Amino acid sequence: MITQPLHAGVAVAGGETGDGYASGVSWGAVFAGAAAAAALSFILLILGMGLGLSSVSPYQYHAAPMGTATIAWIAFVQLAASGIGGYMAGRLRVKWASIHGDEVHFRDTAHGLLAWAVATLITVAVLAGGARAVLSGAIDTGSAAAPVAASVVGAAATPNGRSNTYFADMLLRSPNGDVATDAQRSEINRILITDLAAGKISADDRSYLAQLIAKRTGMAPAEAEQRVDAIYAQAAQAANDAKAKAMAAAEEARKAAAHSALWMFVALLLGAFIAALLATIGGRNRDHARVIVRTTTN
Numbered sequence: 001m002i003t004q005p006l007h008a009g010v011a012v013a014g015g016e017t018g019d020g021y022a023s024g025v026s027w028g029a030v031f032a033g034a035a036a037a038a039a040l041s042f043i044l045l046i047l048g049m050g051l052g053l054s055s056v057s058p059y060q061y062h063a064a065p066m067g068t069a070t071i072a073w074i075a076f077v078q079l080a081a082s083g084i085g086g087y088m089a090g091r092l093r094v095k096w097a098s099i100h101g102d103e104v105h106f107r108d109t110a111h112g113l114l115a116w117a118v119a120t121l122i123t124v125a126v127l128a129g130g131a132r133a134v135l136s137g138a139i140d141t142g143s144a145a146a147p148v149a150a151s152v153v154g155a156a157a158t159p160n161g162r163s164n165t166y167f168a169d170m171l172l173r174s175p176n177g178d179v180a181t182d183a184q185r186s187e188i189n190r191i192l193i194t195d196l197a198a199g200k201i202s203a204d205d206r207s208y209l210a211q212l213i214a215k216r217t218g219m220a221p222a223e224a225e226q227r228v229d230a231i232y233a234q235a236a237q238a239a240n241d242a243k244a245k246a247m248a249a250a251e252e253a254r255k256a257a258a259h260s261a262l263w264m265f266v267a268l269l270l271g272a273f274i275a276a277l278l279a280t281i282g283g284r285n286r287d288h289a290r291v292i293v294r295t296t297t298n
Helices: 027-051 068-092 101-126 130-139 148-153 166-171 182-198 203-217 221-287
Strands: 002-005 290-294
Touching (some): 027 068, 027 101, 027 221, 068 101, 068 221, 166 203, 166 221, 182 203
Antiparallel strands (some): 002 290
16 A cells, blocks of 8 residues: 655545636635634633733724733734634645646635634624724714813703702802702803803893893892803803813824724734635645555555
8 A cells, every 4th residue: 555645736536626617715614714713812802801911802992002911912812813713724625636836825825814804704793893993083083072062061960850050050149148940050051051152152141141140149230240251251261171171082092093903903914914824834734634545455
């Protein structure tokens, strides 16, 4: 009995066909490698989170930028998962007989890339909303500060359902200690929100608020108008400060998103390369498996 290694371009004994018209893709091997890569990737990400080595996954965005340990762990996850998936895709594919060695190398590389691509899509699908989460920092930057002015002077609901309108209370503050009603607070609060959104207090609103203050506190009209101007200036300053803080936080989130996306791109690109490389190694090992091709008797 004589055995010899089989290489690409050698007809296969035992019925493995080299039909040039058949598909060059072994989808069974691709999906098997992808399933293994996706499962291993998910397991390693969970392990990294449990060990405190990874606070960010390649498919989810968090406001904090990635640290060195996180980047190293994600790179390791991609190396391990993509390598296993690519090797399995190359090792499990059917043997191609009568195919030139360069074509075999290309097909093995393609199998590794396909396994990596399918595994990535599976993982993103399992970790729902991954793509939106990655981009959310950049998408939401402009809208983050929009409602700030209203929130500064707006009514904040308290456990008992009543509203806390600070600047309205300041306007209506009375020397005799009378407490303003919710209806009065709400009316003044709406006026302030509208004028803050417009960028200045209108003459009619200024006059109306001064009349309310004068009637409630007994102030002279001129003093009441001065109170209106002073309280409005404080509300406008508070709104501007809060807006600036919100915009700064949104900018930090955008930078964190860009930083994280860059390293995720590098990690995924590394995974694609390793998957293709290991697929060629797996395919070469597959083709070099020794089988019985001829039996002779003396």
